[in-house]
Amino acid sequence: MNRTEQQLDATLEQILDLARWAPSGDNTQPWRFAVLDERRLVVHGHDTRDHCVYDLDGHPSQMSIGALLETMAIAASTFGLAMRAARNTDTPEARPTISVEFVPAPGLPADPLADAILPRAVQRRPLSRRPLTVTEKATLSAALPDGYRVHWLEGRQRVAAARLMFRNAKLRLTMPEAHRVHQAIIEWNAQYSDDRIPDQALGADPMTTRLMRWIMQDWQRVRFFNTWLAGTLAPRLQMDLIPSLACAAHLVLVAEQRPQRMDDYIAAGRAMQRLWLTATALGLQMQPEMTPLIFARYVREHRVFSGTAGMQEQAAELSRAGAALLGQQDWDTAVFMARIGAGQAATARSLRRPLRELLVPVHGGG
Numbered sequence: 001m002n003r004t005e006q007q008l009d010a011t012l013e014q015i016l017d018l019a020r021w022a023p024s025g026d027n028t029q030p031w032r033f034a035v036l037d038e039r040r041l042v043v044h045g046h047d048t049r050d051h052c053v054y055d056l057d058g059h060p061s062q063m064s065i066g067a068l069l070e071t072m073a074i075a076a077s078t079f080g081l082a083m084r085a086a087r088n089t090d091t092p093e094a095r096p097t098i099s100v101e102f103v104p105a106p107g108l109p110a111d112p113l114a115d116a117i118l119p120r121a122v123q124r125r126p127l128s129r130r131p132l133t134v135t136e137k138a139t140l141s142a143a144l145p146d147g148y149r150v151h152w153l154e155g156r157q158r159v160a161a162a163r164l165m166f167r168n169a170k171l172r173l174t175m176p177e178a179h180r181v182h183q184a185i186i187e188w189n190a191q192y193s194d195d196r197i198p199d200q201a202l203g204a205d206p207m208t209t210r211l212m213r214w215i216m217q218d219w220q221r222v223r224f225f226n227t228w229l230a231g232t233l234a235p236r237l238q239m240d241l242i243p244s245l246a247c248a249a250h251l252v253l254v255a256e257q258r259p260q261r262m263d264d265y266i267a268a269g270r271a272m273q274r275l276w277l278t279a280t281a282l283g284l285q286m287q288p289e290m291t292p293l294i295f296a297r298y299v300r301e302h303r304v305f306s307g308t309a310g311m312q313e314q315a316a317e318l319s320r321a322g323a324a325l326l327g328q329q330d331w332d333t334a335v336f337m338a339r340i341g342a343g344q345a346a347t348a349r350s351l352r353r354p355l356r357e358l359l360v361p362v363h364g365g366g
Contacts, residue, residue: 032360
């Protein structure tokens with residue numbers, strides 16, 4: 001009998017059951033668990049770089065794995081356990097493995113962020129424009145490990161960030177490489193989804209959502225509507241411009257040094273998760289805004305991401321706008337971007353695969 005068929009240790013099961021709620025791009029959940037014994041396991045990671053234009057070099061997926069590890073450590077603390085994690089350097093970059101062990105830690109306090117793990121979610125609907133208080137901002141900044149800080153975009157800069165997101169949405173919605181991703185990640189007629197994004201969580205009104213579903217079935221329809229009927233206008237207004245204006249601020253998580261290695265991105269993901277969980281604990285909502293940073297890296301490294309004429313030039317213009325907004329240094333070392341504000345929790349959201357689907361045999365790979 002292999003480990004996936006055995007009864008999981010009750011404590012380890014509860015830790016993993018919480019850890020699986022870590023955020024991942026488009027709800028891909030790029031992790032599986034091979035349980036070795038009651039306190040040891042191997043996390044088998046994977047990325048989507050081979051078919052997702054947004055997962056450049058697998059770095060966004062690596063940040064998700066970092067968020068998983070941070071969530072795992074927080075969950076373990078509630079059982080008086082400390083987590084030790086080490087990446088195995090002999091595995092392929094696209095399929096990393098991390099050895100994890102939980103050890104008794106007498107006197108270790110339970111991390112208060114554990115209570116925020118389950119309610120943390122993406123809120124794509126408009127939020128309150130109430131500015132964040134000094135205390136809220138200080139609490140968010142204090143949650144970060146050394147080597148990271150928050151660059152706030154408020155007031156007029158919030159409006160400039162909204163313009164950036166509106167322009168960025170046009171790039172996303174007019175390139176076939178992104179269209180293939182969008183086709184795969186949306187679950188239509190759904191309030192919740194175990195492995196994708198439910199359409200009711202997208203932030204568009206029902207009529208626009210129905211039209212999007214019909215249009216997105218075929219790239220030729222997308223091209224026709226984009227060319228002749230301003231097909232991107234309604235979704236860009238509803239899902240990008242209005243929410244980007246209807247928030248307290250945009251935040252950018254900046255690293256002291258530009259991440260270079262996988263371990264740098266895993267560490268950035270751990271910092272991101274602590275920031276997001278702290279926002280949730282404060283009663284604040286967030287929506288990631290990662291694609292401008294991803295396209296900026298394509299531009300910075302002179303890498304082609306689309307076969308459609310004009311896409312590279314649009315991305316270069318967006319990158320210049322982002323650098324003008326943040327300053328070149330912060331733009332180049334940014335690892336995460338989001339909008340934030342007070343507001344109601346999302347009524348439609350991505351769920352997660354059941355834990356049993358995330359368990360793999362010890363010698364079966366990820």
